[in-house]
Amino acid sequence: MVGVTYMLKDRIKKEELLNRVMSPQEAAVFIKDGMTVATSGFTPAGYPKAVPKALAERIKAKEEPFKINLYTGASVGDELDGELARAKAIGKRLPYQTQKDCRRGINQGNIHYVDMHLSHVSDFVRYGFLGNIDVAIVEAVAITEEGFIIPSTSLGNTPVFVETADIIIVEINTHHPLELWGIHDVYQPEKPPFRKPIPILKATDRIGDAFIRVDSKKIKAIVMTDIPDSIASFSEIDKASEKMAEHLIDFFHLEVNKKRLPQNLFPLQSGVGSVANAVLAGLVKSNFYDLVIYSEVIQDAVLDLIDNGTVKFASGSSLTLSPKGIERFYNNINYYKEKILLRPQEISNSPEVIRRLGVISMNTAIEIDIYGHVNSTNIMGTNMMNGIGGSGDFTRNAFISIFTTPSIAKEGDISSIVPFVSHCDHSEHDVQVVVTEQGIADLRGLSPKEKAKTIINNCAHPDYRHELLEYYNKGPNGHIKHQLNEALSWHMRYLQKKTMKR
C-alpha cells in the first residue's frame, strides 16, 4: 500500500481531501433516483467510468425503477452511456451521444434526448434553463493543493458543471499521465449583463487557467481509476474520402489563388468521425504548411499533420484519439503539449471566436437536399444517429462553411443528395460549399435554382442525377421549385423497398 499512498499524494495534493477517497460503489450512493447528473466527457474522451458503472450495477441488481437526467459535454463511452442505458437508468439525455444502446433507447422512446448545439449547453445550465445539477462526476488527472481540478482528456462543459452542481464526485484516472497538466485553458464567461469579450485573438491564445477552480468542500467523493478512454479506431480511409479530400484541397488552392485565403489558410475545424478524420488526413499529402486548427475534437489525423509540419497548432475541447493515437500522444506528450490546447466547449465552439478568427468549417452530413439544406441527425427523418454536436456552431459562423458526404450510402441504395431533407439541421442560409466524391458545389451567392443545378450536376451520384433533375424540372415555378407530394418520396421508397432507386 506504500506505492498507492504515494500515488494518492501525487494525484491529490490537498491533504484534507485524502479522506474522501472511496470505492466507486460508495461514491455511487450519492446518486439518487430522479437526480440530474452532469459529467465530464467529450466525444468520447475524459468521461467518468467507474462510478457510472457501479451505479448501473446497483440499479440492475435492485430491479427498482431508477432514472437520472444525464448531461455531458458531448458523447461519452460505454461505461457511462452504455451501462446506464442498459440499466434503463437514463430519463433525459443531452446534448450529444454516439453509444449504440443509448441511441437505441432514444429511438425506442425510452430516453428523452435533447439534441443541442454544443455551445449552448453551458449558458443554458448557467441561466438555470436545464434545472438544478445535483451531482457532477468529473474525470481528472489530479487535484491541486488548492483543491482545484486538473481535467483529463477533455474539457467540455466540466467548468460550468462543477460550478453549479450541489456536490462533486471526482474520478482520478491514473491511466492519464500527470503531464496532461498544462494542456487545458479554462475560461468561463460571466453572465449578462457583466459578460465581456472572450479575449482570444489567435487560435494559440491562452486566456485562462490550467485547472478548474472549485469549492473543494463540494467534493464529496474521490475514486481512483486506471481505465483508458474507449475511443474506437478509425476505419481505413476509403476512396470516397480520399476523393473528397482532393476536391477540398483543390478548392483551397483556388481560394488562395483568388487571394480570398492566405497561403496558410485560416484556422480549420473538422467534425467528428471517420469521414472527417479521413478528409483532414488528406491534407497530409497537400503542400500546405503552418496551418492552424480551431476545432472541437483533436482526432488522430491531427497528430500526423503536426508531425509532418502541415499543422503548427491545434485548439480543441478533447483528445479524441484512438488507442494507438493516445499511446503516440503520451509517448511524446511534452512535444505535443506545446502544439495542442484544450478549451471548454463554449469557447472552442464560440460563435464570437469562430467568426473573429475566420474559421473554415468542415462537417459531415447524413443527407443534403438540392437546395443545400443539411440533415446531420435523423436517418429518414425519425431515427437519431448522433446529434447536431458543434456543426451548427461552426457552420453558421465560419469564414467558409463546408459539408462533406459520400454521394451514396448502403451500396448505392441511398442517395445522400435528395429532393428534400427529411430533417433540417442546417438551412440553405448556412451551407456554402458541398463536397462529395463526385465533386464540389460552391453555393456562395447563388439563388436556390442555381444551387439546385450546381449540387445535382457536381455532387449527386450519376445513378441519381437524372431523377433529381427530373424532380427539379417538374416542380412548379416559385422561388424554390418543389413538388410537395414528391418531396419525401425518395425516403418513403427506401422505407418500403430498401432502396431509393425507382
Place this chain on the structure above:
Amino acid sequence: MVGVTYMLKDRIKKEELLNRVMSPQEAAVFIKDGMTVATSGFTPAGYPKAVPKALAERIKAKEEPFKINLYTGASVGDELDGELARAKAIGKRLPYQTQKDCRRGINQGNIHYVDMHLSHVSDFVRYGFLGNIDVAIVEAVAITEEGFIIPSTSLGNTPVFVETADIIIVEINTHHPLELWGIHDVYQPEKPPFRKPIPILKATDRIGDAFIRVDSKKIKAIVMTDIPDSIASFSEIDKASEKMAEHLIDFFHLEVNKKRLPQNLFPLQSGVGSVANAVLAGLVKSNFYDLVIYSEVIQDAVLDLIDNGTVKFASGSSLTLSPKGIERFYNNINYYKEKILLRPQEISNSPEVIRRLGVISMNTAIEIDIYGHVNSTNIMGTNMMNGIGGSGDFTRNAFISIFTTPSIAKEGDISSIVPFVSHCDHSEHDVQVVVTEQGIADLRGLSPKEKAKTIINNCAHPDYRHELLEYYNKGPNGHIKHQLNEALSWHMRYLQKKTMKR
C-alpha cells in the same frame, strides 16, 4: 437659386464635391448593364430613390435587355425594388426584400434571389464572395468637410459597400433634417486574422464614428432629393397580437420571479412588421420599465415605449417609422436622438454582441411544426414571402429565442402549426419558446416528443389540435415521430382545396 446654393453648401461641406452635383438621370448613366449595384437601405429606410427611378425609366424607354445585381442592407422601397423590378432590370437580388413586384419577379423565376442572414452580408462582400461592387448608391443627409458621408435613416451595409465599391453615387435627401447627424455609430470589423473583439459591453455603447469614412475621389455623382421613405403605416393591432403580447408579458414576469431575468429584463430584439410591432406595443401596458432594445429595426412601437418610460434606450440599424412615426421623431429629434442609436447591420445583428448582451429575441414565423422547426420565408415551401432577415442572427444567439405567430391564417384555412414545415429556416435546436394567441410553449430542455405535445396543446388552434395529435400519435416510434407520407399532406391539401381542413 440662392436658396438652393445655400442649401447645397449646408449639405455638402467639402467644396470640391459641389461640382459633382447632377441630375438623377445624369448620375444613372454610371450604371451599366451587368453591373453589381449595392445600395443603402434597411427595412425600408434610408434607401436611394431618385437615381434608381431614373435608371428604371431609361431602361423602360430603351426596351433593351438590361440587368444589374442589386445588393442592399435589407428591404427597400418602391422607388428602388419596385421600379427596377417592373423594368425587369434585377438579375440577382440579395439579401432581403418585401416589395411586391420584386417578390413577384422572384417567384416567377425572373429574379435570382439569395436569401441571406443579414449579419453575413458585410463579411461576404469584404471577403470577395459576392464579386466586385461596381457602384454604391447611398442616401445621406450630408457630406462632411472631409468628404465623409452622414447616412440618413439607416446604416445597413452602407459602410462596407462604399468601402469596396469602385464608384459611389450619393443621394442627399433634404427631407431628412441635418439633425440626424450624430445618431449613427459606424464601426467596421477588420478582416481575419486581424479582427478584434467588437467592444460593445452595453447596448448603449458607442464604439465608432458618426459618419462613414470614404475616399471622396470615389464619389462621382451627388443627387439632391427631397423624398420621404415609403414605409407603410402599421395595421391596427388585432386581438391575436394583443393576446400574444399578454402571454409574452406573463412569461417575462414568470422568468423574473424565477430569478432567471432581472427586473428590467435583458435587451430586447423584435422582428419586422405589424405583428412584431403589435407585440412590442403590448409592453406599453406592462409594468416593466427601463428596458433596453438591441434590435435591427426601430418601429413605431419603440417611440411609444420610450415616451412612457418603458424603454430607456434603443439600438438598431434603421428608423423603420411610419409617416406619422417619422414626423413624430423629427418633431422631437434631439430628445429621441439621445435614446436611439443606429449601427451597421453586422453590428446590430452580430452573434458576438447578441450572445454577450443576452438579447431576448422575438421574431414572427410563417409556420412552426410540432417539433419546433420554423419556416420564416417560403409560403407552402415554394413561394418567397420576404426572407430570413435577421431572425437567424438573433434566434441562434439569444438568451431566450421566441417565435410568435397567430395560430391560424386565411380565416382559419391555414394552421400555422403544422406536422412538418414546408421550409425550414430555424431548426428545433434554435427555437426555445413558441407563442400564439392560444398560449405559450416553453421548449427549453424538452425532447422532440415533449415539444410536440406542448406545442399542440398550448399553441395550436382548437380546430386543428385533434388532427395534429392524431398525426403525432400515429407516427411510428423513433426519436422524432413522423409519417413521411403524411408529413406535407396539410400543405398539399391547402394547395388543392384552399384549406388545410379535412
